[in-house]
Amino acid sequence: MSRANFQGKIINDPVYGFISVHNEILLSLIDHPYFQRLRHISQMGLAQLVYPGARHTRFHHALGVMHLMQEAVKTLRDKGVRISDDEGLGLSIAGLLHDVGHGPFSHALEHALFPVQHEQISLLLMRRLQEQYPCRAMEIAIEIFNRSYPRPFLCSLVSGQLDLDRADYLLRDSFYTGVVEGAIGSDRIMKLMNVHNDELVIEEKGIYSVEKFLLARRLMYWQVYIHKTVISSEHLITSILKRAKETLREGHDVFAPPQLRYFLENDVNVNDMLQMHDALEHFLDLDDNDIISAMKQWAKHKDETLSFLSGSLWKRKLFRIELQDDPFDAKTLRARKHLVENAFPQFSGKMDYLFVNDTVKNVLYQQDNPIKVRLKNGGIRNLDEVSSIMSSLQNVLEQKRYYILYPRA
Amino acid sequence: MSRANFQGKIINDPVYGFISVHNEILLSLIDHPYFQRLRHISQMGLAQLVYPGARHTRFHHALGVMHLMQEAVKTLRDKGVRISDDEGLGLSIAGLLHDVGHGPFSHALEHALFPVQHEQISLLLMRRLQEQYPCRAMEIAIEIFNRSYPRPFLCSLVSGQLDLDRADYLLRDSFYTGVVEGAIGSDRIMKLMNVHNDELVIEEKGIYSVEKFLLARRLMYWQVYIHKTVISSEHLITSILKRAKETLREGHDVFAPPQLRYFLENDVNVNDMLQMHDALEHFLDLDDNDIISAMKQWAKHKDETLSFLSGSLWKRKLFRIELQDDPFDAKTLRARKHLVENAFPQFSGKMDYLFVNDTVKNVLYQQDNPIKVRLKNGGIRNLDEVSSIMSSLQNVLEQKRYYILYPRA
């Protein structure tokens, strides 16, 4: 492509219409295998069991965040906020790459296969990319991502209670699931943003919209992200991977493509990922397809536990979940466990796979990292001080629920 | 579930809002493994390489068609058309199951792995299901599907130029790709349908909407279904599967889950599928995940052809495509072939994989199976007689284009 004719690329996006990319570094990063891998990592994991439309990927989400970053830069500049070209590009890069370290069914992998948080891998990959794209914007992107950049509003756009990551995923997940109650006006939120002393603030007239944003997010958590069926199926996939690992170590072969086998055979920790070429290479080769393709085989494995767990997920005979506001009392726990033990005597000694007692949390608002509101009179206040809804909801700003999971007899 | 409380199921669908299912047979068919398999067969194959939102599945499409069938029954009954309960249910079943025989990347499999059309497998599976659900509605569904039911309008709703399969896929594919020009008012089309002597007709005032529907479909073909990149990538996957089969037969092992290996090792024809339990079982176990997971391995295979083809798709180094209105002349073909042979001497003898000369067709309107229009005066006419657009487009009702494909040097 000759430079003279270089006009960028337009990507169709049902959420925003079009995503335009006119910067060559961004285009090149999008084409990079690190980023292309995200085409095969589904954004919402197993939520598609409940919401069949929810098949979109981290790839599309990351493009969406990058798009919102570009829009935010335009909007803020229109309002007179000074943002340099390197900062603008750095922000877009940070948006594009913020999830680049996600693995398949991310939390499952993180819990079952290797104990490394996806943010750590994202940072690692961004540093590798910096070697290939040694420019100031890339440097800024990394500083924004790890919150060390001196202008905090840029960091807040990538990670904060009103960041554009959330704006995109709420809008996108709402769009693809069809849960319209989760749709938020990302446009409106952006139009209401401003910058005061390099901090991100919301104009006073935007309070209702921000309340709405936070409540929509809460609703999406209860209704989608921590929907009972989703919790149940995500536990299952973690258990399946754990058991596959165990089965292999017990000396029984399990079907797996090499990159998955690597993680089943090895205990990989964060240092391995940082230092071992192998670990990272295999990680970069692994995606949702490998897990599903393998799991289908495992449903026929002669190890009863592995086949039971895998079959339960594959045939959607998900574990029963009881979810409540208070912890389960000892008596109930004993009763349920007993019930499971009786119904599944063949799994005695494997009860950790069959009976789970855990919690989920839904955070409406973090008071320790407040959203700043700029009043019409110029004053700056925390949202929870000026919103009558937020101040009334003090006791539900963070809600915890308790659940137990076990197979249906 | 006790009968007293039976109230059906509601499925979120971003396209229609909600899909309600209140009939127990429909619910049971949806839960059947034959149908659940479609969760892992993507509706638009490799179009997601161009349109990253296009990740929806045959599962969701089939639910959508079933939904439209239910709506059509209500709409036509409101207009005074008599439709029995068994016919209504049969129509919904036919809508639900019309694509149940699709394999992964359907045409690729059909061309590369076994020469059986998906309609034949759909029919086969519907007959199997009839054994489990031996009711009149199921019988009617099969008759509607194979066009032997005596009331033709029911068959036309499932398969015809204005069928609800097309209505759903145009609407859904347009929705997920973000190519809004393809969106058609399925509501409007249905509201304009009527029945005359048991034939499906369109009211005269609906002519513009039908013209619009046909032209939107044509646009979706050029812009999406037979987009250059889509053609190129679908050829590649066919070639990859063919070469994998060949490689195996040449005595080199290739990585594959058993159900894929089965089709690589065996030449399965339509009779095998009908008669051999094995063939069908393996088919039912195979989905997109297996192909992608295997193909990733093949990109590293020591067989140069297999790894070249697989790597080309995986790394999106797609073959170059030249597309034109007229056949390529012999001179051009020779020149291009020569160019490829020179650039890839290692593949001499494998040129069939590297150089393709083929055609695509875009049918705007089939005159031999006309859309019937009921004029205000009661007369029935063919659409191409009463639409000035359609009659003017006689010479482009069917457009053929010629293309050649070859790897970039």
Next chain:
Amino acid sequence: MSRANFQGKIINDPVYGFISVHNEILLSLIDHPYFQRLRHISQMGLAQLVYPGARHTRFHHALGVMHLMQEAVKTLRDKGVRISDDEGLGLSIAGLLHDVGHGPFSHALEHALFPVQHEQISLLLMRRLQEQYPCRAMEIAIEIFNRSYPRPFLCSLVSGQLDLDRADYLLRDSFYTGVVEGAIGSDRIMKLMNVHNDELVIEEKGIYSVEKFLLARRLMYWQVYIHKTVISSEHLITSILKRAKETLREGHDVFAPPQLRYFLENDVNVNDMLQMHDALEHFLDLDDNDIISAMKQWAKHKDETLSFLSGSLWKRKLFRIELQDDPFDAKTLRARKHLVENAFPQFSGKMDYLFVNDTVKNVLYQQDNPIKVRLKNGGIRNLDEVSSIMSSLQNVLEQKRYYILYPRA
């Protein structure tokens, strides 16, 4: 139209796609002059000054409510709720006619021209229509409207905290204003409704959606219905009409079409409306166009007060509004009044027109008319008992705000 061909009517509606009417009484009521009058009564009064898209009418809203009633009947019947044909039709009629008594800029007229609530006129008109359509469904419609029908859930669908009037106006007003945060899933709400002992209930899993509905309604109040500019302009139009009446009585002619002049010249009360043919006839002839057309002339009237008020609205020099959570203290009130008196000495003695001290109320949830929730275990509870959000918001279930209004000096 011959009966044999009678197939009803389809009305385009951007909110629902299409509104179908297949019943002849409904069609006839829609064509009735009482109902057609609503084509010229704007749904949102002067909110179009802030939201230029908000030009839709009571006519369209009433059709929307009728449509939702038809859908609710289908949905509830699908769930096994018995609803007779007369009840179904009666419900649709009640939905269609619930606002038929609205006058132009309804509250303005109600306050300024004659002290009759629109519900009373709606009921009066429904009774007149009953004489022309003497059928059981019409009788039921009236009983549903005045809440005397023995099956309360039917009354609740027309008037209650989750009625379909609200569902339509929230959705429609959100659609036309572009305030997407107010959009509620009317579909979802309906799908979650059920009937228990002839009372309307919401399924437990619908709690989040109902919370969302209530909070969206609250947001629409603050952001749209009682937006500062809207309050200010609605006060102005009331004042303008009052002053026009007074001016006429002071012996100065004012331009007005006869039906408006009638109400300027006469003090009409509820009995007049019920008993005097004249009053009702003139009322039925009056719409938004007359008020706006007259007001434009009044802006040039020689009565300084009338022309000042009319000009302020017409030229959008709206009064300044100060809005706060607590009552204004006496000192502030005195200060502001003094300021106005000094700036507008020509209006001494007319200060009631120039200085307003009043309140607005936003009711999130009415505890005395609770929304009933049916728990999964079958129990029935009030929403504010089972929703952690609602129970936390006890102190903001009803919010009052205080405002003063006065012309900018």
Next chain:
Amino acid sequence: MSRANFQGKIINDPVYGFISVHNEILLSLIDHPYFQRLRHISQMGLAQLVYPGARHTRFHHALGVMHLMQEAVKTLRDKGVRISDDEGLGLSIAGLLHDVGHGPFSHALEHALFPVQHEQISLLLMRRLQEQYPCRAMEIAIEIFNRSYPRPFLCSLVSGQLDLDRADYLLRDSFYTGVVEGAIGSDRIMKLMNVHNDELVIEEKGIYSVEKFLLARRLMYWQVYIHKTVISSEHLITSILKRAKETLREGHDVFAPPQLRYFLENDVNVNDMLQMHDALEHFLDLDDNDIISAMKQWAKHKDETLSFLSGSLWKRKLFRIELQDDPFDAKTLRARKHLVENAFPQFSGKMDYLFVNDTVKNVLYQQDNPIKVRLKNGGIRNLDEVSSIMSSLQNVLEQKRYYILYPRA
């Protein structure tokens, strides 16, 4: 508003989400009474009789066009097209003011009250505004509007076969009517535009989208703008105004606000509008409300013709319309006329009001002002040469239909 804090204005628009205005001249023009008048001129005239949602105004449309102009400038600059700040602002002003000369029910007024085209009045008003805003951008706006600006692509964006006026009205009218088939991707069209030698061109890959745009426009004409009922009611309003004028001149008073009376009493021509302060002042005071308010009175006028015509429109007893592809033959015309004369003997001598024989035209594509396409190879061609659809539709590029109108007996 202090300059330091000047941050522009955000207007809610359901079509685009938000319309942002950051330029002070634009803001000031929007607030100008010339422009505010458009709040009371409905965009689609009487089409709201068929499409009740179609209540939007010229005000909103003009804001929409201004918005698209702003977007087009950004898009084209992103592609490397040089557009100066004055040109960018001038283009936005031209978009904002292109319809500022529209009168109520524009064509009715133009035909019935005074023979001046709205473009002439727009130009006149723009020149008056230039006196108040004497800047280069305003000058450019006028040159763009009257097509004398030396860079043709700027003129083409305001007026041409792909201008943004059309883009907005198709999208907006489709949105508010609910005729989704008319929706066009304004985003897509803009993304596909480019500039070659200062001429507007479309990239080759945009051919399908442009075909779609033209066909959607054609559909909107047949289905909405020249819908039978719309034609019939627009003829009526013209007749009503003509007859009101005549009645007044015959010495009978008719109710009318002064600004309407002025045009009923005086024959105003283009020079009067340009030279007489009075004529323009009255014109600027006149809007839809005045016409409707007056017409309601006229429906009770003692002049039988005036009351018959006004009543026909007000009570929606619209004249019957027969529409066909060929001219009506003399025999049919005589027969219909005879029928009307017999049915309405009281209107003998007024048959011009009761019987109309006229034509409508729907132009799909203007070959004499072609859309330019830039091929991938760099060549520039006319759309009708490179689009197989357009070249096949040669004989329907412009369609004329013939109709007669007369009251139902």
